[in-house]
Amino acid sequence: MNQSVRRSNAFIWTWTIFVLVLVYLPIACGALAGLSKSRYFGFPVAAWSTDWWSRAIDSFEVQQIVKTSVAIALIVTVVAVIVAFFGALAFARYDWKGRRLYQKLVLLPIFFPQPVLGLALLLWMNAVGIQPTWQTAIFAHLVWIVPVVTLVIAIQVYGFDPTLEEAAADLGAGRLFVLREITLPILWPGVWSGALFAFLLSWGNFPLSLYTTGADSTVPEWLYAKMVAGYTPMVPAIGTMSTLAAATLLLTGGLILALLRWRAGKVAA
Amino acid sequence: MTAAALAQNPPKPILQLVGVRKTFGDFAAVERIDLDIRDGEFLTIVGPSGSGKTTLLRMLAGMEAPSDGEISLKGIRINDMPPSQRPTCLVFQSLALFPHKTVGENIEFPLKVKGVAPAARKQRALELLRLVRLPETHYGKNVMKCSGGERQRVALARALAYDPEVLFFDEPLSALDYKLRKVMEKELKDLHRESGKTFIYITHSLEEAMVMSDRIGVMQSGRLVQVGTPEEIYTRPSTKFVSEFMGEVNVFDAAHENGVWRIDGVEGPANLALPTAMTSAQKAAVVVRPEFMRFVDAPGGADNCLKGVVFNQYSLGSRIQYQVRVAEKTFLLELSRANARKAEGDEALIGWDARDAIVVEA
16 A cells, blocks of 8 residues: 555544544543432542433433423424425425525524524514413424425425426326325435434524523423532433434434435345 | 328328417517327427427427417317326426336336226336337336436336327437437337327437438427428428538529529529529529539539539548538538549539529528
């Protein structure tokens, strides 16, 4: 092997390891903090324990906030995917008057600072007399997440050949049949990615939830509250669980996508 | 039916266009086209890009509505009938095969729309695979893994599965390499005969049109300038444009002065000999195919002779093409190797006979 190639290979390895350490060390610290017996984190860990994990799992309070967070994230996912799917078709599939303006307007909320957006939503709710609860947080999440999901699905839609729909219609298919047999199956990977994004962005969202859940609390809010006052290692324990769950979800999503691709690429010969 | 009987009693038109127009804003893509398309014929519309042939086809297929005029299918007006309701089917330039479906699923698509049972669908798909000369083992193959020629055949089989009265083709062969295109042209013609359906094909290649068609329509800036059999189009082009579209030809303007025809910009021949006596017209365009021009030894060796200088020669394989400059004009000659006895720079006397010239509208 050429020496300069070997040197650049070594550099690539060093660099990737450096980046991974940089990104995962804090997460590892969090994980360790949740697994040590003592209330306050020290390194090296003096005594190991899964006590905080089991306490977190058994805590009624934690179960409640997880339920709230999951409920919000699931509803946000379903609504965001439906709204963003058709939004993405308008964004990337059809050419219509005002499309460029729509493309800009729909993406604007992404760049709006979330704490400000959250506060603005709270003020607006107060003004129209809506009591903030976890349901209002769904709306708040949607304001920010729909644009993101629209963008994710639109990327897939840009690669979609509209003549496929024309061809299907020409072969006698009605609009719904075309949507079911042609448009949706081809856009599935984008829809899946969009759904994953929607769920994870909602699950991990703090600034919007802080202002718009009212008396209810989501996992990030609860973690924050505990860190501000009344810290226990349940915080890093739940943080770790949440990370693991998200990783599992992403892996499952990746597997499903790979499966879809494999099925599309299967050769029966 | 004999040719004479056909001429006396032509088959009923399956598609009829009366004054069909399509405008986009101020731009008229298609200008008042009247055309009867006969049941079972292979009609090709040729024209350069931008001549409106694709727009015309999209109107026939129902993907665009005419701005004016009437399109009727078997006597029924179909101007506003959506493509999904029309008994017609278009084979797209991109083929528009469904990438997430297998070859079999693609072919079965129109049958699935109609609600045909899976077993019957499969049987029909296998029949169609045979018809388009694909092995049955391709049934389960991923359509994206098929070669260019195989994809053409799948697209064709899918269109035939719809069992349309009329099949439209939007230059589907343009992406293939030359050799495969030649094979597919002939297969398409065979398939036309075997299926007995009406084929309407559009292309910018007159060569392709010549091989396949019963009739050819030539389009120029939104108008249908000539419709006829390949033979008629080749031997009797009605305009300069049609003759030039046929490939490389010699076209020159001629003027009638003092009872004599002269080529514009060229001294002599004293009196241009034309195939028909034309005394009324003042101006005409004359077309002479390169293969009808030859080198002559002395003036009088052909009905029309011109003196010039050879300034280019190209080998076309069995034939050689010469460019001969006469005054400011360039003439093309195409000769078999046996008659090719001039070199670049030589003076040459070129000539052609009056019967080989075609007079068209200037």
